Amino acid sequence: MKVNIGCVVEGKGEVKAVPILIRRVAAIHFPELDLGIPPPIRFPRNKVSQIGELEHAVGIAIRSINKQGAILIILDSDDDCPAELAPTLLHRISPVFHNIPIAVVFAKHEFESWFLAAGESLRGKRGLERDISPPDNPEAIRGAKEWLRRRMQKGKTYSETRDQAALAALFDIDQARKADSFDKCYRDIVRLLEELQKVNDSTSE
Numbered sequence: 001m002k003v004n005i006g007c008v009v010e011g012k013g014e015v016k017a018v019p020i021l022i023r024r025v026a027a028i029h030f031p032e033l034d035l036g037i038p039p040p041i042r043f044p045r046n047k048v049s050q051i052g053e054l055e056h057a058v059g060i061a062i063r064s065i066n067k068q069g070a071i072l073i074i075l076d077s078d079d080d081c082p083a084e085l086a087p088t089l090l091h092r093i094s095p096v097f098h099n100i101p102i103a104v105v106f107a108k109h110e111f112e113s114w115f116l117a118a119g120e121s122l123r124g125k126r127g128l129e130r131d132i133s134p135p136d137n138p139e140a141i142r143g144a145k146e147w148l149r150r151r152m153q154k155g156k157t158y159s160e161t162r163d164q165a166a167l168a169a170l171f172d173i174d175q176a177r178k179a180d181s182f183d184k185c186y187r188d189i190v191r192l193l194e195e196l197q198k199v200n201d202s203t204s205e
Contacts, residue, residue, distance in 0.1 A: 001034065001200050002034045002036045003033060003034065003035060003069055003196040003199065003200050004035075004037070004066070004068060004069030004070075005022055005035065005037050005065070005069055005070050005192060005196070006037075006040075006064050006069060006070070007019065007022075007037065007040035007071070008040065008041045008043050008054070008057045008072075008073040008074075008075075010042065010043060010075045010076055011042070011076075011160060012160065012161045013111070013161050013163075013164030013165065014040065014164065015042060016164070016165035016168075017164045017165040018040055018072070018074055019037040020165055020169050021168050021185075021189070022035070022072065022189055023035065023037070024168075024169070025173070025186060025190060025193070026189075026193055029194075030193050030194075030197055033196065036065070036069075038065060039064075040061075041061045041064070043075070045075055045076055045078065048089065051092075054073075054093060055093055055096050058071055058096075058097060058102070062097060062100055067100075070100065070103070070192040071097070071100055072103050072189065073089075073105065075105075076107050076109065076110040076111060077106035077107060078109065079109075079142075082106035082107070082180075082181045082184070085106050086105060086106050086184070089104045090102065090103075090104040101191075101196075103188035103189070103191065103192055105184060105185040107181050107182070108139035108181040109139065109141065109142050109143075109144060111164065112144035112145050112147075112160075112164070113138050113141065113144040113179060114138075114171070114179055114181075114182040114185075115148065115167050115171055116138035116141060116147060117138040117139070117176045117177075117179035117182060118171040118172045118173075118175035118176040119132050119133055119135075119175075120132075120172070121172030122167060125166075126166050126167055126170070127153050127157075127158075127163075128148070128151055128156075129151050134175075138178075138179055139180065139181060145158060145160065
């Protein structure tokens with residue numbers, strides 16, 4: 001039986017990168033799951049505080065999985081605190097969609113901060129320099145995309161739409177878990193997969 005995860009993301013890069021990330025985590029913990037991930041729904045970060053806007057996007061994502069499965073929301077925190085914003089939004093939207101498992105994740109500042117945390121594993125990949133080292137506190141950097149661009153080999157540049165999905169397939173997940181917001185993302189993906197596995201097991205009996 002196929003189980004589905006619908007996604008709400010912010011940028012064009014995440015549309016391709018987030019399904020790759022989910023499948024990598026699923027391959028570690030639930031390789032037997034037949035997992036379906038429809039194209040993620042894009043959502044403007046600046047509308048997150050407007051009541052009804054995120055709910056509308058989640059509703060579209062739920063329809064994309066035929067109202068059966070789970071929902072993962074991944075957005076950039078920008079200058080907000082992920083540990084405060086994520087539970088606030090989850091508390092707001094969960095009662096609206098109480099029959100669907102939902103996780104809300106905010107990357108500290110931006111999605112690329114997770115690549116910085118796993119910088120050693122990306123040496124020489126996608127045009128990055130061969131000797132890059134992760135910053136001491138990758139989530140403290142405001143401008144992870146720019147950090148990557150400054151560490152590209154001569155003649156190369158980082159492009160979110162071209163490189164984000166490729167790096168999501170390459171970066172070391174264990175290294176990235178040193179970043180608190182990615183560790184939460186990882187744990188939330190595992191939680192959703194566990195819930196889907198339970199549903200899959202119960203319908204197979």
